[in-house]
Amino acid sequence: TGYIGGAVTSRLLAHPRTASFDIxxxxxxxxxxxxxxxxGVKTVIGSYSDIDQLxxxxxxxxxxxxxxDCDDLTAMQANLRGLKRRYEATGQRPILIHTVREFVDRDRAAEGAFLYQEPYTDVDIPKIESLPNDAxxxxxxxxxxxxxxxxxxxTYIIMPGAVWGIPTGRVADSGAQHMYSMLLPWLVQAxxxxxxxxxxxxxxxxxxxxxxNDTADLYIVLLDSIFSDPHAAxxxxxxxxxxxxxxxxxYDIAKAIGVAAQGLGLIKDSEPTSFTDExxxxxxxxxxxxxxxxxRADRSRSIGWAPVKTTAGFFASVRPEVEAVAKASTAVAN
Structure with a gap:
């Protein structure tokens, strides 16, 4: 029911083969x-910290x-132990599609500067493997x-950039899904x-x-590719x-947040400034x-993924995000 997971579940429910799925x-x-x-979704109540259950x-x-949580090694090891048991019981290799909610590489020394670099691409495996083990x-x-x-x-690892927008589908319509991103609200609150x-x-x-929703579509494109042509996927x-x-x-996103927040009467000055050391x-x-x-998402596009929402749409989503944060803050205050 999370922001990405709920959107993926909605697409599994709408999949042409959903009648054969046991979700x-x-x-x-x-x-x-x-x-x-x-x-039609079976549910188990628990959390990612319940290792035996996982x-x-x-x-x-x-x-x-x-x-x-893509940083939880203990939880992932539990998942892998369980999948190994599945393989030992069936003789068939199960499939793990894991989400890295953070980018493949973030230069921690950037400190707000533009650093020229050749883009990381998901087809350049040696470059990905050059990442330090403590990344x-x-x-x-x-x-x-x-x-x-x-x-x-x-195993397959999906690595989204900054995910934005409002999820659509049956899980979202049910009221069970988290409907807003994590990254923009942090900046809006600040x-x-x-x-x-x-x-x-x-x-x-x-x-x-x-x-x-483009992100969730990648999971389905990948799944369909695994079903139809595992050598391509x-x-x-x-x-x-x-x-x-x-x-x-x-800077541009901070400016867009400032303009939206000023327009809603939340702040007086739309021009952003650098965070102080304090x-x-x-x-x-x-x-x-x-x-x-x-x-760059070269491998993802090579299997047929075709995202449609652009940078213009991303910036257009800022005002609804600011409104949602302001509404949530008011509800808490009351």
Missing amino acids: TALVRSEDKAAKLRPL ENLASEADILFSTV WHRNVDLEVVKADADGYVK AIKRSRGGFVGLGKNLWPHVEV TSGREGYYIAENGEFDL ELQAQPKLLFFGTHCHC
Whole structure:
């Protein structure tokens, strides 16, 4: 029922082969479970921290979509143990489609500067493998790739840029799904708190973006490719699939947030400024917005993925995001 996972589930429910699917979702509450069951989704109430439960659920799955915490090595190891049990019981390699909610590479030293670099592409495996082992979530990625090499599971890693937009589909309509992105609300909240938009350093660092429904479509394109032509949908070491459809710099998004927030009467000045050292020390997560990433979804497009929402759409989505954050803040205050 998460932002990406709910959108993927909606597309599985709308898939031409959905009658042959037996879909089970791990959810955190009975409230969410009650909204999913009428859609034909079996539910298990729990969390990603219940390691035994994760392993047991994975041991019953032919296809496992992982769309939660990409940094949780312990949880992923539980998933892989379960998938290995599935292989040992059936003799067939199950499928793991894992989500890296962060970009393939973020230069942590960018500090808001533009760093020229050849773009990372999901077909340049040696360059991906050159990433340091201490890069964000890299330890989990390596565990996933190793499992494929060990021969008991076929693994695929989807790597979206900054995901934005409003999910569509039956899960969204049911009220069970989280409907807004994570990244933009962080910047909106910071802008409201400081009374103007903010960026790190010069704000010239770039990020790729991709709309949430376009992102979910990639999972289905990949799944269909696995079904129809597994040689085209490469796995394991060559199983990286980036999701992006353009890029933006962080000054421009801070400016767009400022204009929207000013228009809604939330702040007085639409012109953003650089976060101060004091602000960055008080809110370390803001340093994340000083990182730089430049990548291309060549492998994803080669299997037929065709995203439609552009950078213009991304910037048009800013005002609804600001309105949603303001509404949520008002509800909490009341």
